Amino acid sequence: VEETKKSFTDLIHCIEEAQENFVERIREQEKREMEKAEGVIEELKKEIEELKRRDAELKELSDTKDNVHFLQTASSCCALPDDGDSLRFTVTADLSSEDLRKELSYLRKSLEKISQWDIMALTSDFCPLTLDINTANRYxxxxxxxxxxxxxxxxxxxxxxxxxxxxxxxxxxxxxxxxxxxxxxxxxxxxxxxxxxxxxxxxxxxxxxxxxxxxxxxxxxxxxxxxxxxxxxxxxxxxxxxxxxxxxxxxxxxxxxxxxxxxxxxxxxxxxxxxxxxxxxxxxxxxxxxxxxxxxxxxx
The missing domain is CATH 2.60.120.920 (SPRY domain)
Incomplete structure (x- = not known):
């Protein structure tokens, strides 16, 4: 009995430790992704400010009467950023919740099987009892x-x-x-x-x-x-x-x-x-x- 209790206690501790480690990893990943997202937001803010500046320059340029100045300035204002300058935001999925659910489902089924074991059948001297029809009263x-x-x-x-x-x-x-x-x-x-x-x-x-x-x-x-x-x-x-x-x-x-x-x-x-x-x-x-x-x- 004590060995069985110890085995289940160890299993509970193992599950609790795995839960703590997994939650900590999720929090660390969440922190990394939040930092990445905040960085992207800052870059987007800078890009928006740059676009606003160009928009103001274009409005000012549209009012100029100097055609030469217009042509020289418009080319720089309308230049599009290179592909390498475009922002990319990728979410890293190191931890799969679907895989976790599958593994926990397997563990749950294993524990359910253990709970259904016939304890008497585990003993070396176990003998399943059956009734003897040759002794049974006719009623x-x-x-x-x-x-x-x-x-x-x-x-x-x-x-x-x-x-x-x-x-x-x-x-x-x-x-x-x-x-x-x-x-x-x-x-x-x-x-x-x-x-x-x-x-x-x-x-x-x-x-x-x-x-x-x-x-x-x-x-x-x-x-x-x-x-x-x-x-x-x-x-x-x-x-x-x-x-x-x-x-x-x-x-x-x-x-x-x-x-x-x-x-x-x-x-x-x-x-x-x-x-x-x-x-x-x-x-x-x-x-x-x-x-x-x-x-x-x-x-x-």
Missing amino acids: LRLSEGNKKVRWRRTKAEYPDHPDRFDEWEEVLCREALTGTRCYWEVEWSGHLIRIGVAYKGLSRKRVESGLGYNDKSWSLQCSPSQYSVWHNNKKTVISAPYSPTIAGVAAASTDSTSGTRRCCSGDSSCRLSDLWWGFVKAIDLTQSKIRTGKSSIIEV
Whole structure:
């Protein structure tokens, strides 16, 4: 995190320095062009004065009666300046605003791409989670590459499978969360869902297979009005603001006193729950308990 902050700070300083240098160059060029323009104006003033003088001489000459004097003087009064004496004013365009706009546009697009990076995908242990259709209850429909689940009123024609949930509208992820620490996120919408983790040995065919209703699973029940934690059929209500994103952190250890797990709301900086549970085995991310009669969506 600190290295990332330093990189962006250095980039900001670089942009600010480039801005200062560019503005200074523009001001210097503006000063040079103004000096050139002022010089041209002075020359034009002198030329105007010279033309006025010649005009006065010509008017005076037009009144003379001496033809010889007229011819001798008129030639000098009517002489045109050489081409080399004519004034030229050229604006130097060393700095191209169009080129600057193009370069800044490229930089802006690059920064927009960086802002859209999936930070989780940058970690060496990142694993994209997908839902296992062989575990999905028949009232659930998977979509978007098995990363999204939605409840439906009618049953799907899924084939029988020993891993399929029959009693509860639940589905497991294919990938197990293993190791000492795991992190995952879920986005949800709807009336009521349960999100959590479970041992792989969780029953799929009995009433006791409900997520959080047994000693093999932990769940966070989410609704627009309330959050509650469930484990072994025990409920603990949590006070927290509504969040469409739920983040979970799971830690596993061979020491049952140090293995812990917690769930937290993405918008509350993990303040959703201060509750911790012992959790010492490899775990699966489990989705979801969705109440019958209400449409809900979950994405992983």
